[in-house]
Amino acid sequence: MRPAEEDLKGRRILVTGATGYIASRLIPRLLDASTDVRATSRSPHALAARFSGLETIASDFMDQRSLEDALQGIEIAYYLVHSMDMRDFEERDRVAARNFLAAAERAKVERIVYLSGLGRADDRLSSHLFSRHEVGEILASGSIPVTELRAAIVIGSGSSAFDMLRYLTERLPVMIAPRWLATRIQPIAEDDLVSYLIAAGSEPHPGGIVEIGGSDVVTYREMIHGYARLRRLRRFVMSVPLLTPRLSSYWVRLITPVPTSISRPLIDGLQNEVVVTDDVAASRYPSIAPMGYVEGAVAALDRQEELLGEELSSGLSIPGSRLAVLTDERRVDLDVSIDGIAAVLADFGGDASWYPLPWAWAVRKWMDKLFRGGDLSWTRPEGPIIRGSLVDWWKVDVVEPDALVLRSLMKTPGEAWLAFRGGRRDSGATLVQSAVFRPRGILGRLYWWGLWPFHHPIFGAMVRRLAKRVTALSGPS
Ligand SMILES: NC(=O)c1ccc[n+]([C@@H]2O[C@H](COP(=O)([O-])OP(=O)(O)OC[C@H]3O[C@@H](n4cnc5c(N)ncnc54)[C@H](OP(=O)(O)O)[C@@H]3O)[C@@H](O)[C@H]2O)c1
Structure with a gap:
């Protein structure tokens, strides 16, 4: 102090x-x-x-x-x-x-x-x-x-x-x-x-x-x-x-x-x-x-x-956290307890099955190698996911029982995050997925809107895929 x-x-x-x-x-x-x-x-x-x-x-x-x-x-x-x-x-x-x-x-x-x-x-x-x-x-x-x-x-x-x-x-x-x-x-x-x-x-x-x-x-x-x-x-x-x-x-x-x-x-x-x-x-x-x-x-x-991570993982609104960022947010209401979401998030990453349109991700990985010389591969820690862990091409910014905030390591004209959060409902839980991008200048904005025709269906399919896993794992609440 x-x-x-x-x-x-x-x-x-x-x-x-x-x-x-x-x-x-x-x-x-x-x-x-x-x-x-x-x-x-x-x-x-x-x-x-x-x-x-x-x-x-x-x-x-x-x-x-x-x-x-x-x-x-x-x-x-x-x-x-x-x-x-x-x-x-x-x-x-x-x-x-x-x-x-x-x-x-x-x-x-x-x-x-x-x-x-x-x-x-x-x-x-x-x-x-x-x-x-x-x-x-x-x-x-x-x-x-x-x-x-x-x-x-x-x-x-x-x-x-x-x-x-x-x-x-x-x-x-x-x-x-x-x-x-x-x-x-x-x-x-x-x-x-x-x-x-x-x-x-x-x-x-x-x-x-x-x-x-x-x-x-x-x-x-x-x-x-x-x-x-x-x-x-x-x-x-x-x-x-x-x-x-x-x-x-x-x-x-x-x-x-x-x-x-x-x-x-x-x-x-x-x-x-x-x-x-x-x-x-x-x-x-x-x-x-x-x-x-x-x-x-x-x-x-x-x-x-930091504040963005806090907001994405808590769902609370924090002044200044979303300044100059672009967001795609999806919500799915599920008839399961929030523990089901937590269990699936704890297991996230490590292979292609988490991501829809695998060919699109393969192209993205190839582009990253071409422009950045980086080698993005399917990966996740041996043990539990902790803050700073590498999960596929993400670095873990926040990990909580029912929330995961991942920062992209891909080459992009701006900073990108993908976040998942479980929220309680009267009966069941809500799965919230947020893709957030802080564009750098005009190029960053062109990137976000140029890729929109691809990202839009990918983000939608991704949250549905995750929701399916949660339901399969949990059964009804
Ligand atoms: N931000 C800067 O760069 C900066 C620089 C120098 C000085 N300052 C000074 O710092 C102080 C705070 O600035 P800020 O940037 O934090 O302002 P802010 O984000 O606009 O917050 C001002 C707060 O005033 C409250 N308020 C307004 N009308 C009210 C009312 N009738 N009764 C009770 N609360 C009321 C609002 O709270 P509720 O809506 O929750 O009631 C609001 O959250 C100001 O005096 C400002 O001049 C700021």
Whole structure:
């Protein structure tokens, strides 16, 4: 356990906005520290299933009464709520912060940690960044010490601004962008951000504004090129002064799944320089040595793979896990117990009988040998399948009694996974098969859609074949 986590042990902590991106990364680290963690959300149902040991409570910050129970007995509260996707977000965020402060004072909360945005007040801040600072002022206007951490873009899968940049870079070989390409920014890696949140929650003398950032100051142009290099993509970015934030947000909507309600305030904010202006963070939290942009982006891609594995094996929805991936999912309801699925998955691989259209797989293996020099063969471990085992041309990423997540070792323009999961039903079980592909650039997308006429029937036949084995092995439930 890291030292700051140690200091939080035994404290009663509240994490707000728990279904959100930042909170969903903070909660596991707090639970690891075996702290007493409660989380609020307007729809908390899925949270308890994802985080064992987490106490969840429904609360809408627009309604002060719903905050009373949430704050009861809390010592440290993390404020991670915002309504950026709403048209009237400034007013809503003001009301939410006032309601929260009033309820926190009544509950005698010891300290509040609030995550806000970087940006200088004298820089004609965008309405989003202005609102972030305003919320900080409201929270700090009471009697509770508030540490306001101010960060620029968080580098992580699920972080709206980084997601937008990723989508654009993956999808557009030539990008037309507004002037803000040259704006300087100091992005921060997800893991470092969470370390600062924990350090701020655990410090003996909390309070004040602390600007935090990674070790690199870059421009948005450099961020795009840095990410492209990492993914082995060539990208040309042209700056067009006439492109307004409104036009840019429509363009983003056309190219990416990011809704205009989210991209517009983010794009407005891209015109403000968001760079750390002092060394308060370094002197207050000397044990944190934040990483640079590229290191953070590598960590973000790796982390996405971990979360994807978790999501595919659990069936729970995790923010950021399916970002920029293509999925083919099949479900078959079976009149068998889930143990039947587990028994078949434990036996998976080692010969051609698991795969339909053996000639298609033979061609695929031959192509892989031609292009990669690899030798894909039917194989599986002598004993049980464990994490890291090689099963045919897959490496095992996750293995659980009723789930198996396999990562492809075949040469593809992107990363591919095949996953199987058993789920319980009232009577019987459901077998879920997911083929997931994270395409690299346009070529990756062409590969996925070009092979669709072959993959579509293969995936369908594969899950049926597996279901047949489960039924043959189990008999009726
Ligand atoms: N992501 C970044 O790159 C970044 C960078 C710098 C600062 N920040 C700051 O970090 C904080 C969290 O950001 P995020 O990216 O995690 O945001 P997010 O994913 O959009 O999550 C925000 C959460 O706010 C909650 N919320 C909204 N309206 C609410 C209401 N009326 N009552 C209760 N909860 C409400 C929502 O929870 P429910 O729907 O579950 O109720 C939502 O999950 C924000 O203050 C943001 O400005 C983020």
